[in-house]
Amino acid sequence: MSQAEIVLSAQGLVKRFGGITATGNVTLNLHKGARHALIGPNGAGKTTLINLLTGVLEPTEGRILLQGEDITSLAPHQRVRRGMVRTFQINQLFDTLTPLETLALTVSQHTGLGARWWQPLGRSTQVVERCEQLLEQFHLAEVMNQKTNVLAYGKRRLLEIAIALACEPRVLLLDEPVAGVPAGEREELLQTVAALPADVSVLLIEHDMDLVFSFANRMTVLVNGTVLTEGDPDTIAKDPQVKAVYLGHGEEMAHG
């Protein structure tokens, strides 16, 4: 186990909704440059955990530390400013804008130009160049001027991730990036995920075990809102408890 610094630390996170405990005492540490997968059966609370980490939900108990700073009480947009960015399981895009406009505004916002009102959106060459980079990296160049709501699902998914990358995250939380993507468009997406910069720390939620095993160097298994176990992929794959959880739900662990 490397001694790399911990960039994101969730400590004893608990979330209760009335009588239901959606998240029970979860502790998770993300190391710098991590490729950390979060897996578990449906309803295990994976997205709830992401919502807690990003500030969309307020934890009932527990703390969250980002690069040593306690961000538990910060609003979502403030966490993004500090480098923690997420993607959504269901695409959350700006339907009336084009990919170019979407990325331009995201980059502007990130580089601190978001409040600028006297210059047109495309004035800054710095912003435009970064958009070009992203458009090419995510194979969105051909569709950059089409309104988002007419794009094919695969392209929308790519845009979903491109937006997150435009924020130059230090910690990236990917919520089921390939969910629902048709087979023909998956390859593009998988390549992009594999090509993420090495110093970005990634927490990946996925059901696709191929992707998980080819991508992750560390895994946490979440069941019923609590951490069942954590370790490197090989150990997890051979763990009888984990197998039971998955086989019990009718799913198969692909390979170890």
Place this chain on the structure above:
Amino acid sequence: MNQPQDDERRWQLWGLNSPQQALHNKQRWKLWEPVLWLLALASPWLLASHALIINEIAIVALFAVSLDLILGYTGIVSLGHAAFFGMGAYAAALFAKLVMPDPLVGLLFGMAVATVLGAVCSLTIMRGSDLTRLMVTLGVALILMELANKLDWLTGGADGLQGVVLGPVLGRFEFDLQGQVAAAYSIAVLIVLFVLARRLMHSPFGATLTAIRDNRLRAMAIGIPVTARLAVIYTIAAGVAGAAGALLAQTTGFASVDVFAFDRSADLMLLLVIGGTGWLYGGVAGAIVFKVMQDAISSITPQYWTFWMGLFLVVLVLVGRERLIRPWTWFGGKKK
């Protein structure tokens, strides 16, 4: 590093403008725009007998643009926008009567007062549901109306504030009896504020507002401080509405309590929806259509203007604006 020509050629191969070009095109002035505005500015002389209604149209257009900044770009439904309009009107009228009769200074004062009110109100409308916001905005307009009624030593009460006399614009252009200078003054103010608003909407700030309207959750997730942005645009919109109100008081020489009336806010929403929200010209187009219609119908059935407007509203909403302006889709044919 590619040379700029290589970049252009690369995009051309795909049959596309370069990103720089594409973004530039979106906010570029189209040819018809300056033509439209020059014609507008000349209209008080080209259509001399209609100078009064041209003035009214310009004021309503400015008011509508201010509402569009909120409604069209952020989706907040405000039924009390007349509060800022009225505030600007009374402030400018009182300024002219009690301080100095210079129109431009009075205009700025009216805008400033309305902006302050907007800033205060923006604190309240950020929280709660659509209904809450509706209530608060409506409540503020009603309170101001009551105040205008009750503080009659200041505002003239139900009779309104009379005898507002203004000096010449820029020290040179006297307001004439036919209303031509007044109309030109209003149009000039409209143009200036319109250009500023347009610039605002095409800036990164404006883009973040559209993002908030389209998907507030995602806007937060890319670091946009949603509440703060909404408060800022609301305040700006209040200021612009105040400008429209100030123009009304200045060009008609009069301010009455019905500047706060619910009718005004309702009419405004109607005409903005007719003209189309979210593109600023909607306010201008809607103002022209609305005022012309109002003039025409009022001369036929003066008391029952409300009925026809109500009917129009119901039909407009049921049929949908897109189909309404395309009469060939009214009968048969499937809506896409």
Place this chain on the structure above:
Amino acid sequence: MLTILFDGIAYGMLLFILAVGLAVTMGLMNFINLAHGAFAMVGGYITVLLMQRLNVPFLLCLPVAFVGSALLGAVLERTLYRPMYKRPHLDQVLFSIGLTFMAVAAMDYFMTSSQQIIQLPEWLKGRTEIGDGPWMLGMGHFRLFIIAICAALTVGLQYILAKTRFGSRLRASVDDQRVAAGLGINVNVVFLLTFAVGSGLAGLGGALGAEVLGLDPSFPLKYMIYFLIVVAVGGTSSITGPLLAALLLGIADVAGKYYVPSFGAFIVYGLMIAILIWRPQGLFVRTGGKA
């Protein structure tokens, strides 16, 4: 002072009956219906017409006002309102404002714009006084009547909601429409009945209120804000919320106009704004429910 309290309670109960339909419609269909006041106005005018043209006794007019408004509500719900449920709030606001304008103008045309006077039957005029001095309680008989009717209706509504099958269907539909439909509840029928009853109650309130609040074509616009206050402050997730809000509003308004006549109206608006800033979801919302 007790008299003020009494009058305030009467006023508040009247407002409750007028506004409860709106609260339930908002909670159930998530529809902002600014035309609600028009149904109240219809009930008022039905009563006036029956009494003046056909000499129908006042008491008999009340159920007729209820039924008349309810029928109108049912017809409009089925034809005009139903397509609007899924539309954004802006559209609903514009639509209902349009309806209101039409109703106001139509009434103005048919009934002229003058105030309508209702002659109360003899046994409802008059007043009973208990005690004397500053603590005297002066109870107008009509106001007593209003309180009695409204209290009975409130109890009846609570009973229907809590104890009948329709009530449980209604509550299920308010909580989650899709789940309710999935359970086999005919949501359309629930909507129709609820809207009709709500409009009917408004009509009844309009009939009762013609004497207290006045009746002229601008009634829907004048009182719209009051109904909306009751709903916004009281919340849409219960009946007791709007009831308490209406009582609060009624007492505040009457007391305000009595003690501080020059600023009476401000108290209501200012109080509303203050409450909504403090608790944007309304004062009486149960946690965990839909606001």
